[in-house]
Amino acid sequence: MTTGHVRVDNVCIAFDGKTALEPSTLHLNPGSFTALIGPSGCGKSTLMNAIAGFVTPASGAITLDGREITGPGKDVGVIFQQYALFPWFTALGNVKFALKRLGLPKADLEARAMAALEEVGLGPHAHKYPQQLSGGMKQRVAIARTFAFGPKVLMMDEPFGALDAQTRITMHDLLLNIWQKHRATVLFVTHDVDEALLLADRICVMSHAPGRIIRDYDLSLPRPRSLRSQAGTLLPIREEIIDLLHPSALKGTP
Numbered sequence: 403m404t405t406g407h408v409r410v411d412n413v414c415i416a417f418d419g420k421t422a423l424e425p426s427t428l429h430l431n432p433g434s435f436t437a438l439i440g441p442s443g444c445g446k447s448t449l450m451n452a453i454a455g456f457v458t459p460a461s462g463a464i465t466l467d468g469r470e471i472t473g474p475g476k477d478v479g480v481i482f483q484q485y486a487l488f489p490w491f492t493a494l495g496n497v498k499f500a501l502k503r504l505g506l507p508k509a510d511l512e513a514r515a516m517a518a519l520e521e522v523g524l525g526p527h528a529h530k531y532p533q534q535l536s537g538g539m540k541q542r543v544a545i546a547r548t549f550a551f552g553p554k555v556l557m558m559d560e561p562f563g564a565l566d567a568q569t570r571i572t573m574h575d576l577l578l579n580i581w582q583k584h585r586a587t588v589l590f591v592t593h594d595v596d597e598a599l600l601l602a603d604r605i606c607v608m609s610h611a612p613g614r615i616i617r618d619y620d621l622s623l624p625r626p627r628s629l630r631s632q633a634g635t636l637l638p639i640r641e642e643i644i645d646l647l648h649p650s651a652l653k654g655t656p
């Protein structure tokens with residue numbers, strides 16, 4: 403894997419003159435899975451939106467494979483907690499709509515969209531409308547839609563935050579399977595420390611607002627993971643992160 407190298411260098415972001423992200427540096431290796439965790443309002447979504455090209459940094463630079471990111475593009479996919487599906491399209495229609503920008507012939511477009519839905523286990527539901535699907539199924543459509551166009555980088559902003567615990571576990575397995583197959587570079591924002599420990603190769607913790615990255619944990623552990631069987635490694639990190647996120651922790655304290 404040689405593409406999907408994201409470099410955020412000394413990036414500062416402000417809205418109306420108010421700092422939302424203090425100067426931050428984050429390098430994401432091709433095909434890596436990084437979780438970003440931090441207190442509410444610290445700038446996680448802002449950093450993610452900047453990598454996706456939706457927000458322009460006040461200073462610093464963001465590059466993908468050496469090219470500066472100056473706006474949204476097809477190399478960076480985004481998945482939010484809200485599925486953002488078009489209610490007037492079926493599951494298949496939603497995926498096809500996203501793929502249109504690739505300019506594929508009609509039959510190829512249909513086949514590629516269908517294959518993406520089958521990959522997330524939604525083949526039999528391809529012709530249903532979003533309102534006929536559960537929350538987990540809608541998020542599967544969103545995942546299919548994003549992976550279908552083959553992004554090099556995937557920004558996931560609390561994608562499973564609205565789902566029940568059981569569905570989240572299923573979605574974790576699904577996401578890891580698809581990610582291991584496609585190997586996009588993933589940045590995954592979550593408030594759930596356990597979710598970060600189970601999924602990511604690396605966990606970056608941000609300080610209180612306006613945030614910056616204060617801790618960077620390398621988690622080179624085999625998957626599937628469990629807090630019980632890998633307790634020796636995972637639980638001390640879990641405790642540290644929970645302490646860092648405590649409101650009484652001093653801003654920026656390492």
Ligand SMILES: Nc1ncnc2c1ncn2[C@@H]1O[C@H](COP(=O)(O)OP(=O)(O)OP(=O)(O)O)[C@@H](O)[C@H]1O
Pocket residue numbers: 417418421422440441442443444445446447448449611
């Ligand atoms: N488009 C915007 N215009 C003005 N201010 C914004 C905008 N987007 C974010 N902010 C502000 O930037 C700061 C960081 O917001 P951001 O959404 O990035 O935090 P977050 O860490 O993702 O929070 P949460 O965990 O609650 O989702 C907040 O003070 C927020 O109000």
